[in-house]
Amino acid sequence: MDFSLSEEQTLLKDSLERFIQNDYDFDTRRKVMAGEEGFSRENWKQFAELGWLAVPFAEEDGGIGGGAIELMIVMEQLGRGLVVEPYLATVILAGGALKYAGNEAQKGAYLGAIIEGSKMGALAFAEPQSRFNLADVATTAAADGDGYVLSGHKAVVLGGPSADFFVVSARTSGGPRDADGITLFLVDGDAAGLSRRDYPTVDGLRASEVTLDGVKVGADAVLGTIGGGHAVLEQVIDEATLAVGAEAVGGMEVCYKDTVEYSKQRVQFGQPIGKFQVLQHRMVDMFMEYEQAKSMMYLAAMRLDEGYGAVAKKAVSGFKVQVGKSGRFVGQQAVQLHGGMGMTEELNIGHYFKRLTMIDTTFGNVDFHLKRYGAV
Amino acid sequence: MDFSLSEEQTLLKDSLERFIQNDYDFDTRRKVMAGEEGFSRENWKQFAELGWLAVPFAEEDGGIGGGAIELMIVMEQLGRGLVVEPYLATVILAGGALKYAGNEAQKGAYLGAIIEGSKMGALAFAEPQSRFNLADVATTAAADGDGYVLSGHKAVVLGGPSADFFVVSARTSGGPRDADGITLFLVDGDAAGLSRRDYPTVDGLRASEVTLDGVKVGADAVLGTIGGGHAVLEQVIDEATLAVGAEAVGGMEVCYKDTVEYSKQRVQFGQPIGKFQVLQHRMVDMFMEYEQAKSMMYLAAMRLDEGYGAVAKKAVSGFKVQVGKSGRFVGQQAVQLHGGMGMTEELNIGHYFKRLTMIDTTFGNVDFHLKRYGAV
């Protein structure tokens, strides 16, 4: 039993902390978001240089062989900075699918490019009717000579606007919502028949509705085994769930600490509002929620690193349940205790609140993960 | 739209308030409970004289023709006094079944006796496996000449020890949990084959496990139509649900008001604990829960008096949901804010807490009634 970070993990954490501290203040973030792409290619280059884009990939693929704990470290800090660069989309989602299902040729073609920051990707797994069920795939992939023809609508594809390539889940066999029969495909961003409708999200990211209208791909586009995509998706999404959860934990930390600070400064009725017992206890509750979420984060990361299976799935779902509840409470109370200031675009607090709210429904809400936790 | 009481209703309320105030202080109650029967026959006689036992019965049956609002008035006050006399068991449960299903002969034989206080009854509807499902009746009534033979186990029959007669639900046809095929029977307390195991309940009442081992009854023992008992049970239990809910509202009122009073007296850290903002807001929450429960009580009573149907059932279930949540919160916080004193047998608070806790699972808990509320 050990909750301490290794030396390398500490270095990784420090490098992220430094970046958030020095290069990613709130104004910089705002400017970055207002740009055409909604994030900074400059920052992305820096991420590559600092080795962050290499974190989860095997050393033989040019990565640094990090596991869930390293992902957790990165995402917790990105969460503290509310970083909008599409790390989740490219490295964890698209990169994760390649990591687990890619053959040598595919890894060669994509992972190196991701790591050096020259290619961005996205994972197109959700559909308008699918909600959080990864097996609910209506997009079809019909055999066509050696290759396939893909048709369907992929919903809210995070990082879609900047994606050079997509990993797309499509049905090659089986009925609606069968876990079997789902296949993953690598599809070029400029493939004929693929169109995107790009938009910002309420929490400051960018996403796309992706329409596949008879998109032809070769046999070499199949990622992993034919019909075996669901298992890959599940593992990638579980890692991504840890990732957004860690991001939320980072956000909660800022929320509760900033609220405590604000309450020491803001004077009403002749004293700092932090002297009012009701607000004190509220902040204690925020602190406790944060600590409980952090505990579950550690558990989920350690379980994932022990090996992917029922125990890990359960830990991830437990973490997501906790994050959903804690994140809501902490985000809402941070706004409430900041009063009108918490409501403004100007202050960071409201932006954390928005991100925490959206994380709650990303990769499954509390209901979904409670059920999954109880079932495994 | 009118929330005021009529003159007669006000008189009824006043007479109960006076009794609770003058004749039912906490010490008296304790002595009554310690007696052989766990309640006072003297009090019961007084209830009869004051006309309370006549409240829900029609004037032609010797009653005063009160409706749900009158029952609510009575039970709210009995709840304030934590009255242990078996009003619910005799008047509302057994009496209710007679009121809705009895023929002239049966009403003649029983209602007058109930009203004058000479007979007590009980409704034996629950069974060990039934939980809150009134149709889950495993007790059988087999035809036997003109009459029936009853066999089965009735669980936690409130007022069982003092019951001169029982109204028993038994299956005359249909499969387990069919609503059709349940028949109500009037069974004498000393019928051959009927045995009881009597006991006190944790909240100061008395109840029995009732075993029916080939109990023979005549055709005149059938209460209502053969096979049609479920509808009667449902209506009686809905009225009884209003009744225990009103009792809980009365209990909550005492809990929150006594807590406020106690907080003004109890000094810690050099000031009355009622000066601590956290406790102030907690008591405000108790007050709000009480008021919300009271609102739903009014709604349920008024809906029942408009006529029994889907609207009334929904209102009763909504009330029970509210009572379950509010009662728990108010009871638990009353104990918490009274500190150690709230934990003792000596103070009334803990006894309200126990009764509120038990009311939560009487006639269906929050889960049960939430589902029912959503379904009708």
Place this chain on the structure above:
Amino acid sequence: MDLALTDADLAFQAEVREFIDTYWPEDVRRARATSSRFEESRGHSPEVRRWIDALNERGWAVPNWPQQWGGTDWNPTQKYIWDKETAKAECPQLSAFGARMLAPVLYTWGTDAQKNEFLPKIREERMIWCQGYSEPGAGSDLAGLATRAVREGDEYVVNGTKLWTSGAHVADWMFCLVRTESGAKKQEGISFVLIDMKTPGITVNPVYILGGIHSVNEVELKDVRVPVENLVGEENKGWTYAKGLLTHERTGIAGVARSEVQLARLKRIAQETGMDGGSLWDDPAFRTRVTELEVDLEALSVTELRVLAQVAQGGAPGPESSILKIRGTEIGQAIAMMTIEAFGYYGMPYPEQTLIDNEGPIGNPYVMPTMKGMLYGRASSIFGGSNEIQKNIISKAVLGL
């Protein structure tokens, strides 16, 4: 004790419904409810203008005002029916600052000149008002305000900064609390004045609310000259007038009818949202939580009726009417959050207006108004006396602590 409506009430209800169906018909309602132009939907489209004109013509624009100023002779049940029906149809309301906040002060304490000048324009929504109460240093502690008015001849010279001023950027006038005497107890020395927003020295700076919504503002007042006839009531008594307002009309603040509309919408959205081949509404966990909210809301609606009944019997709504604000905002916020949750991933898109105009909404058409409403709605437990302040009030006034 009963909830039944009399035949007269039922006839009135039918009349109201017909009026609404005529002047605020179904197609207009839906278009408004799915409009992503949240801020603009608070302003005046031709449909809204038509509705307000019809109200005035019928004499229903300001039911709660004294009859001599255009109010109705409705009994509380009729008022309740009116509120319920207009909320159900999501009819636009007159700007609350003029019609609900300022008007009662004017018809109670205003001069005849003030009444004659302002009340008709407010009733006809031809003059838009904003409320200059809060300041950077005076939020929950409103009495701590620092804006100062110094008398010079026939004018007050006003200096200070107001914050969180809703609609100041579209308002014609502002009613404003200013300090006219210093040294006194905090609540004393405050006056209630009316300021023409076109007066020199007024600068309105937008404060963008989460989601980029422009609704509130900072208003800088620099040597703003206000004629003394724009003082309402007595000098230094402004706090009394403003405070009276705070408990006034507190029933409306519960937002029960509005929450009922939102809850019905949430159910419909859940029924239309796919999940595992069926709909989200089939999910017992989600359904349970919605039902819990429904019970909460029903309890609150009866509590509101109880308060109305008190008022009907000639009583003023007691401080226990604070329950309405607290529970009302909690429930409203919970419904909004749960609706966002119902959308799943489709809660995220927050496209530019031009994108929607060209290509239509993304996912569910209710997403944008719901999201903006949810974000804006976080203010409901903060502004107008935060829920914490409300609990302090109940603790003191009701529980005697």
Place this chain on the structure above:
Amino acid sequence: MDLALTDADLAFQAEVREFIDTYWPEDVRRARATSSRFEESRGHSPEVRRWIDALNERGWAVPNWPQQWGGTDWNPTQKYIWDKETAKAECPQLSAFGARMLAPVLYTWGTDAQKNEFLPKIREERMIWCQGYSEPGAGSDLAGLATRAVREGDEYVVNGTKLWTSGAHVADWMFCLVRTESGAKKQEGISFVLIDMKTPGITVNPVYILGGIHSVNEVELKDVRVPVENLVGEENKGWTYAKGLLTHERTGIAGVARSEVQLARLKRIAQETGMDGGSLWDDPAFRTRVTELEVDLEALSVTELRVLAQVAQGGAPGPESSILKIRGTEIGQAIAMMTIEAFGYYGMPYPEQTLIDNEGPIGNPYVMPTMKGMLYGRASSIFGGSNEIQKNIISKAVLGL
């Protein structure tokens, strides 16, 4: 960062399990868990005596004490394993007042004579202690205590009343906070003394807890003469010793392992409770709520591990360990309430002991111990520093407010 147990840990775990299976076997466990004699189950049956003797023989009676007084050399993981395994099997523990509360004070600040006299007897559970802290006027505000000890020659003469004294009616000795100097700041002038319960002038009056449970008492002290050698540490420094205790062993206070046992039992009871032809466990609403509790508890168990890890690295558990008390008692109480709820109507029977002895339990055999545990457990958020006090502590010590 990992949770894996080493091979050595696993071997230790096997050893512990074998020990438990031998001295606290399955049949004893079940009999104890369904015993309705709640109060007596806290006393000493032959099975408990055998268990305690075995612990002492093996040297495992007081794992956390210094080794010279019978403690173990276990590392934190081993201690954790021990706590977990004994809790899972619901093994009896040494009376906490002696072994967990008093002993650390004695081996830290006691005289050699005190250590030699008392520690072995505590370890072997041959001397039962009670804790004389709270008083009628000093509950949450412990420092407000009024019991007075006046030095007369070689003795203190003690006068006062202690309240909520658990087990005073079975205790041999009491450790007690008394005021030895007045006029000083409230926390100063308090001393820590040991009192033989057989000393003349001591009267123990039972205080019956909800459900008729006799566990706590009022202890009247009237001219009770206590030899000065029974003072622990320095005079007037008692508050420091007692306060040190309050953060000591706070990990145990979370009751995680105990709650895990109770939660598993709740699940089993739900599976065995009929509902609509199936079991209560099939009900999604009930199951969801149990699962929520399970997640809460798992989070707390990891938080506890984190605190243990801090301790293992030589740090003391910080004030954030207060989380453990607050969340631990909340979760424990919630599990108890939900178990009562699971019983349905069968939660009500509360028969006299003789009835159970003659005819067996009514309904589920777990009802009586669960009910008594639930009622008694309401104290967990009140005694030992109420949860409100705990939050005050976190607010001040952790958040700096």
